[in-house]
Amino acid sequence: MSQTLAEKIFARTSGRATVAAGEVVWATADIVTAPEVSFPAYIRRLRGIGIDKLAMPERVVVAIDHEVPVHSAAGAERNIQTRKMAAELGVAHCLDGQGITHPLVVERGLIRPGMFVAAADSHTAIIGGTGAIGIPFGFETSLILATGKTWIRVPHTIKVTLKGTPHPGVTARDIALATMSGIPPAQASYRILEFHGPALARLSVWERMTLCGLCIDIGAKSAVVPADQACADFLKSAGASDAEPITSDPDASFEREIVVDLDTLEPQVSVPPSPIHIRGVSEIAGLPIQHAYIGSCASGTMQDLTDAADMLRGRQVNDGVQLLVIPSTRKVFMQAMAEGLLNRLAESGAQISPPTCGPCFGGIAQLAAGERRISTSTRNDPGRMGSAQAEIYLASAKTVAASAIRGSIADPREFV
Amino acid sequence: MQPYDGRCWKLPDDISSDQLIGAQHVFDFDPQVLRKHLLAEFRPEIAANAKEGDILLAGDNFANGSNHSHPFLAMKAIGMGLVCKSISRGPYRLSVFMGIPLLTCEADVYERIDDGDRIKVDFVSGAVENLSRGGGFSLQPLPPFLIEIVAAGGGLEHAKLQQGKQVDGPSW
Numbered sequence: 001m002s003q004t005l006a007e008k009i010f011a012r013t014s015g016r017a018t019v020a021a022g023e024v025v026w027a028t029a030d031i032v033t034a035p036e037v038s039f040p041a042y043i044r045r046l047r048g049i050g051i052d053k054l055a056m057p058e059r060v061v062v063a064i065d066h067e068v069p070v071h072s073a074a075g076a077e078r079n080i081q082t083r084k085m086a087a088e089l090g091v092a093h094c095l096d097g098q099g100i101t102h103p104l105v106v107e108r109g110l111i112r113p114g115m116f117v118a119a120a121d122s123h124t125a126i127i128g129g130t131g132a133i134g135i136p137f138g139f140e141t142s143l144i145l146a147t148g149k150t151w152i153r154v155p156h157t158i159k160v161t162l163k164g165t166p167h168p169g170v171t172a173r174d175i176a177l178a179t180m181s182g183i184p185p186a187q188a189s190y191r192i193l194e195f196h197g198p199a200l201a202r203l204s205v206w207e208r209m210t211l212c213g214l215c216i217d218i219g220a221k222s223a224v225v226p227a228d229q230a231c232a233d234f235l236k237s238a239g240a241s242d243a244e245p246i247t248s249d250p251d252a253s254f255e256r257e258i259v260v261d262l263d264t265l266e267p268q269v270s271v272p273p274s275p276i277h278i279r280g281v282s283e284i285a286g287l288p289i290q291h292a293y294i295g296s297c298a299s300g301t302m303q304d305l306t307d308a309a310d311m312l313r314g315r316q317v318n319d320g321v322q323l324l325v326i327p328s329t330r331k332v333f334m335q336a337m338a339e340g341l342l343n344r345l346a347e348s349g350a351q352i353s354p355p356t357c358g359p360c361f362g363g364i365a366q367l368a369a370g371e372r373r374i375s376t377s378t379r380n381d382p383g384r385m386g387s388a389q390a391e392i393y394l395a396s397a398k399t400v401a402a403s404a405i406r407g408s409i410a411d412p413r414e415f416v
Numbered sequence: 417m418q419p420y421d422g423r424c425w426k427l428p429d430d431i432s433s434d435q436l437i438g439a440q441h442v443f444d445f446d447p448q449v450l451r452k453h454l455l456a457e458f459r460p461e462i463a464a465n466a467k468e469g470d471i472l473l474a475g476d477n478f479a480n481g482s483n484h485s486h487p488f489l490a491m492k493a494i495g496m497g498l499v500c501k502s503i504s505r506g507p508y509r510l511s512v513f514m515g516i517p518l519l520t521c522e523a524d525v526y527e528r529i530d531d532g533d534r535i536k537v538d539f540v541s542g543a544v545e546n547l548s549r550g551g552g553f554s555l556q557p558l559p560p561f562l563i564e565i566v567a568a569g570g571g572l573e574h575a576k577l578q579q580g581k582q583v584d585g586p587s588w
């Protein structure tokens with residue numbers, strides 16, 4: 001029987017030869033991730049019902065990534081509890097201040113194509129860029145930690161074909177937003193988006209991760225780019241020595257197909273009040289900004305830092321704008337430092353912080369009423385970054401850098 | 417699981433997870449604290465006045481956005497049930513996991529229940545009755561295995577009941 005990539009993953013993880021979309025199966029997670037935000041709360045609840053053992057601690061990743069560097073006594077205490085509980089329970093990977101969970105597990109070689117990753121945090125869909133499927137479970141992750149498995153309705157798959165070649169000012173973020181524009185939430189719910197098309201061969205695994213991570217915000221179950229040889233080689237170099245390509249069977253059954261035309265695509269921006277309110281940059285160019293941010297699990301990659309540093313070469317951040325740049329992991333930070341990117345960004349006026357989720361949920365760098373930020377992060381709900389009367393616009397690192405230079409939302413195609 | 421009988425708190429389409437509980441509360445998991453923040457900016461009278469047995473009647477795409485557990489911890493602490501026009505898989509699961517019974521309804525049912533109406537909802541059978549204005553509706557209930565989880569009080573409570581039990585099929 002022909003299978004989609006998602007069907008293959010949930011057949012293997014539920015111990016079956018094949019499964020069909022729509023079936024409910026019990027799947028065993030290959031990797032379970034939880035940040036320090038919630039891990040101690042999960043363990044306290046489990047202990048409260050007499051469970052003091054994780055089913056497969058060797059598959060568990062706990063990352064201290066949300067409040068880094070810690071800036072509250074409560075946070076410091078939470079980190080102590082996180083480290084202590086992880087040690088007591090034999091958690092194999094307790095990663096403290098090493099970066100944001102989703103890019104970090106890929107960078108550490110823990111992810112292979114075809115894996116099912118169960119995560120506490122919403123934006124685990126980013127892992128889809130490697131041919132694995134990441135699905136968020138929130139508090140239910142506590143039970144997956146305890147039992148190793150969960151019920152899953154095998155999702156139907158929407159095939160998204162990327163056609164043509166994007167303009168140099170158009171990035172993976174713009175492709176993601178164009179895809180999201182083409183699929184209303186009612187059609188995305190419970191579905192996996194699976195990307196195809198020759199344009200993918202020109203996207204790095206990091207760019208494919210950006211593409212997948214953003215699509216969860218239309219309410220999809222997740223998104224995935226089938227793993228080609230380039231992806232397998234990338235993961236091998238990260239330490240996943242047995243990474244192999246994987247994709248859907250040629251005659252697998254997709255629920256529907258949509259085509260995204262990259263030839264005519266202009267840079268896209270999510271406008272308030274949510275990421276699914278998407279406009280072409282030309283519609284909103286000129287809107288003044290006071291803040292610009294490049295970072296988050298969906299960005300802050302070497303690609304994004306390079307894009308921003310290239311755009312800022314010989315230019316300065318506008319006097320009226322604070323540009324904050326946060327590499328997504330410590331390794332990216334080190335590499336960006338070694339390649340001189342951080343130096344160039346700082347010379348142009350950017351502030352650089354160590355890897356953290358911070359600004360994305362208002363943990364640091366908050367906004368006041370009436371302020372406006374353009375950001376590469378994942379959500380722009382009112383109040384997400386401080387005042388509910390502040391506005392957040394979401395765009396690519398190129399669009400954010402161009403806007404930081406101009407002092408208002410700007411089309412990066414005028415700068416490349 | 418007894419039917420819920422209480423006040424309807426009606427919400428429009430596209431209420432996001434962040435509107436239900438602001439992202440600034442992301443580190444807090446105490447249900448008794450979170451219940452005070454439910455819809456704090458949008459409709460603060462709900463946190464102040466909602467009682468056990470009340471129903472949140474929402475439109476399409478309820479609790480969209482970040483897959484945060486906090487709104488459901490708050491609703492559980494209050495003792496509310498949920499009826500909505502549509503909900504994506506993330507919040508659907510969280511509702512079941514927290515032991516909050518839910519039903520989805522068509523637009524005509526949503527239109528025929530007003531904010532403030534007293535309604536009775538049997539989440540096991542799917543029967544909904546508008547005690548204020550009259551009118552009964554029959555909705556598709558959750559699948560039996562999810563009703564079992566909700567009736568136990570949520571996923572962890574269900575797991576506790578299953579501990580040490582021999583069960584057919586997938587065990588906890």
